[in-house]
Amino acid sequence: DTGVSQDPRHKITKRGQNVTFRCDPISEHNRLYWYRQTLGQGPEFLTYFQNEAQLEKSRLLSDRFSAERPKGSFSTLEIQRTEQGDSAMYLCASSPDRGFGYTFGSGTRLTVV
């Protein structure tokens, strides 16, 4: 296991289209997080899973956003009806049960044109 994997690395989409990103965490990690980062800013929390349960969602996660972790392993983040303001780097991280030692993936860069 080499770390947290995210796919795709880059995504360009037209406004109004739906996109889905995938995250594969470190296999021993029960906790999985999604963050969003815009240029010149630090990552902002979107949502968090403990195994398959989504335990917390940020108010940044509008109803156009949905995240799943159906079997407690990989997770998907879907954005429906994308807007230009959704353009950002979407980061996934995982951590062991005690929540220390987050490991981040390289991110998916979304550009909405």
Add this chain to the structure above:
Amino acid sequence: GENVEQHPSTLSVQEGDSAVIKCTYSDSASNYFPWYKQELGKGSQLIIDIRSNVGEKKDQRIAVTLNKTAKHFSLHITETQPEDSAVYFCAARAAGNKLTFGGGTRVLVKP
């Protein structure tokens, strides 16, 4: 909720000199403070972290100090090298498990 402020936003140092980045946090319940190094194409790498029951932690040229009373923590990089050039982010974890990040510091080490 938690709020993390990070200073400076940019830092230019001569190779071999030390670099210091400071962060303050607002939630006294925060108990975990990691630092990440972000480089283009390499994602965010955890370089050091500290828990609230410890005042200082060192790993080779990197050290972190925590002052819980003042609610601030700092990253110290000694004997800087060109490969230390990157964007550094501090973060704090309060109640729940999410990290709240500072705005980042772009460090440039001049040879």
